[in-house]
Amino acid sequence: MLRLWPERIRVGWFPGRCLLAGGEGAALELAGAMTPSALLAGxxxxxxxxxxxILDILLSDSAAELVHLPWQASVQRPDAxxxxxxxxxxxQGMAVGEAHAIQTAYRHYGMDGIAYAVGRGWLEELAQGLQAQGLVLGSVVPLSIEAYWRGKRPATGRTLMLLQEDGRISLHAYQGRQLLMLDAEAVAGQPEQACRRLLRRAAMVDAAVQQxxxxxxxTLPDLGQTIAAGFAGAEVQRLPWDGGSGR
Known part of the structure; x- marks a missing residue:
């Protein structure tokens, strides 16, 4: 008998929309906030x-708590x-505790990483709802974690990565493979304005950005021109929402 591997479905879940892997224009419009019921209805x-x-979810950073985690050689065990x-x-003043599922991501030994937290009850409601639809929850990974873990970066030089959502823009700064900065800006008006504020803070760290x-x-507005104006000497490259060739 031929045994089939389980089908895997990958989506990007952001406020008001669910993006389907395989095309930037393929999306489901969702009602409500980042609640399991909104995604399940879509x-x-x-x-x-x-x-x-199996459903793998690339999650909006707005639905998780994220913090830059400096490397500590003495901290290795899961409980530690x-x-x-x-x-x-x-x-950082974030109300994260026992009610949260917490994961730590260190891509390279000896270099800084990121910790992220999602509510346990929220995850359980999502998993149970998917099960009722005949789906299995495979993974829930915030956008910043996916970009940090799988993003392509040169071994040397300064690299910036900007992640644009409807209501939020996140920015990572790297020196080679070392994470230097994890920052974010809410988008209340024009995304170009929020982008410029982030870029000014990044320039305070070091303006010598190469990538x-x-x-x-x-289908959010393209910020390529805003980025190029802020870092004229950098090579600017747009990637698909799910990372595409940047992996």
Whole structure:
């Protein structure tokens, strides 16, 4: 008997929309905030999949708590990493605790990483709702974590990565493979204004940027010209929302 591997479905979930992997224009419009019920209602309208299909979600940074996590050689065990991450969240005034699922991401040994947290009850509601639709929750990874973990970066030189969502723009700064800065700006009006504020803060770290990647989530306004004006000497490259050739 031929045994089929489970089907995998990858989506990007952002406020008000669910992007389908395989095309920047393929999207489901969602009602409401970043709640499991909003996503489940949108997914119910998709063509039926094989039972047991696995759903991998690239999650809006707005639905998670994220913090820059400096490397500590003495902190390696899972329980110690969790406590270390909790301390980092607390220093930033983030209300993260036992009600959250916490993960730490260190892509390179000896270099800084990122910790992220998502509510346990939120995850459980999502997993149960998907199960009722015949789907299995495979992974939930915030956009910044995916960009940090899988993004292509040169071994030397300064690189910036800008992640553009409807209501938020996030920015990573790297020296080679070392994470220097994790920053974000809310978008209340024109995205170009929020982008310029972020770029000014990045320029305070170091204006000598060689590579600048940016990823708009779906069909958002292109910020390429704004970026190029702020960092005239950098090579600016737009990537698809799911990373595309930047991996």
């Amino acid at each position: 997914l119910a309208g998709l063509p039926r999949r094989r039972p047991g299909a 990493l969790r406590l270390y991450a909790l301390a980092a969240f607390a220093r 600048f990647y940016y990823r708009p989530a779906g």
